[in-house]
Amino acid sequence: MRVAVIGSGFIGRRHADAIRQSAYAELVATCDIDITRAVAGASARAYTDYATLLETEKPDVVTIATPDHLHVEPTLLALRAGCHVFCEKPLAMTLEEARLMAETAAECGRFLAVDYNRRFSFGYGKAHQLVSEGRIGEPTHAVFRVTDGIPPFVKGRGVYAFLFSMLTHHIDLMRWFCGEIVSVYALQSRPDDEGKFLDTVLSFEFASGAIGSVVGGWREGQTRTIETLEIGGTQGAVIIEDVQKRVRLHGLSPDSVEEFQSDYFWGVQTEFYHSLDAHVLAFLESVHKREAPLVSGRDGVRGLEIVAAAIESHRSGRRVTVS
Ligand SMILES: NC(=O)c1ccc[n+]([C@@H]2O[C@H](COP(=O)([O-])OP(=O)(O)OC[C@H]3O[C@@H](n4cnc5c(N)ncnc54)[C@H](O)[C@@H]3O)[C@@H](O)[C@H]2O)c1
Structure with a gap:
């Protein structure tokens, strides 16, 4: 599966490293408004605008690690572009937006997971x-x-x-x-x-x-x-x-x-965020097997x-x- 990461700060970099370990996935792109953070290594391309990334790369899966109040728009855009989405918690800062995200995933027939990594x-x-x-x-x-x-x-x-x-x-x-x-x-x-x-x-x-x-x-x-x-x-x-x-x-x-x-x-x-790596890997495996995420x-x-x-x-x- 072609996978992209949107938001390449502390947690987005963690997503990228976990994706690189997956037997089911290839990291094709990362995105950050700060281009120095989006730089993703030799095998993946870097973007500053997620709409352009989605249009150009057409990923199968996207992970979202932008700040809490900026999860909604990239998630909706990615789902509507046909991607399965792994979104950092909380899904949104309002209930209405979170409901829209879950409804959109169901309408588009795509998996949406939220990163309750614990x-x-x-x-x-x-x-x-x-x-x-x-x-x-x-x-x-x-x-x-x-x-x-x-x-x-x-x-x-x-x-x-x-x-x-x-x-x-x-x-x-x-x-x-x-x-x-x-x-x-x-x-x-x-x-x-x-x-x-x-x-x-x-x-x-x-x-x-x-x-x-x-x-x-x-x-x-x-x-x-x-x-x-x-x-x-x-x-x-x-x-x-x-x-x-x-x-x-x-x-x-x-x-x-x-x-x-x-x-x-x-x-x-040995460190707390190994649970986050494990969650990213489990999500990719569940998408690969067409099984609903935990x-x-x-x-x-x-x-x-x-x-x-x-x-x-x-x-x-x-x-x-x-x-
Ligand atoms: N699951 C966990 O245990 C856990 C732990 C810490 C943080 N988080 C969550 O992860 C998310 C990110 O946290 P972080 O600590 O990595 O923050 P961070 O500030 O280090 O990273 C966020 C990145 O998003 C980028 N960004 C902002 N707007 C953008 C846009 N429009 N397009 C692309 N990139 C954009 C910023 O430039 C920044 O690099 C938050 O939602 C946070 O709550 C989860």
Whole structure:
């Protein structure tokens, strides 16, 4: 498959490197408004305008890694040009635009994926396998704690940027582990100079009757995410202590503990973004096999429906039901 990358900053370069590793794909072009970033090596051509790239190269697949508020137009243009699209999270900054992206993919008969790459990390992947095998019985509650540094690209992106840019990942994981979210309650605190909330608590109710919460925040200067997730079930609990390295499984007795470490079979994940590389590779394989991607555009839309409900809850002070 002929593949192109639109937006060649930190993450776009990561996309390009992953595409080069794929057995199913050839990187044919990259694009960035800053030509020095778009320069793509000997085998791929560089563009500053994505419409020209699409028209000239006619790629089969496009990955989008422009800033959060600039995902919509290149995605729609690429889908309408017949490409399958792998888009960075969040799909869009409004629900209406995200819905249009998913509807356009369906109308055009093309796959659209959103990069909730954490599903491809060792920690969450292993824990999901254990939960799916019934090792904790039925999940009854889930508790997330998350902190990270403030990414430079969220400046000016609104007071709820933490929800859009960070917690959409964790909302997606909550749905992956516990099923559909049916109501949300949100608290926000510590507005910074531009009014952006740095700390958030979300509490969820799932269709299964399980409940969960995410407590998280951005802090200046932190170098990478620190996050732990505990999923409690009727027969035990699974704790993801380190996304890259360590998962613990507890039975009903406190002495019954199994520990799992990232190993050869998972592909040793020595850095956080190996999960992103794995997601790009999995998407290319699914397109090659004409199989729907694990994390679809619909998952991207659902994440933003939960964010919209969280914002409504924060503004109204009430729990909000999500249909
Ligand atoms: N999945 C993850 O874990 C993860 C992690 C970090 C960032 N991201 C997401 O990846 C995206 C990119 O983030 P980044 O850190 O690489 O940002 P970045 O600023 O390093 O890169 C964005 C690039 O897009 C380019 N660009 C802007 N407008 C363009 C246009 N019209 N056409 C072509 N190129 C254009 C910019 O010049 C820049 O080089 C964001 O949506 C971000 O939220 C995802």
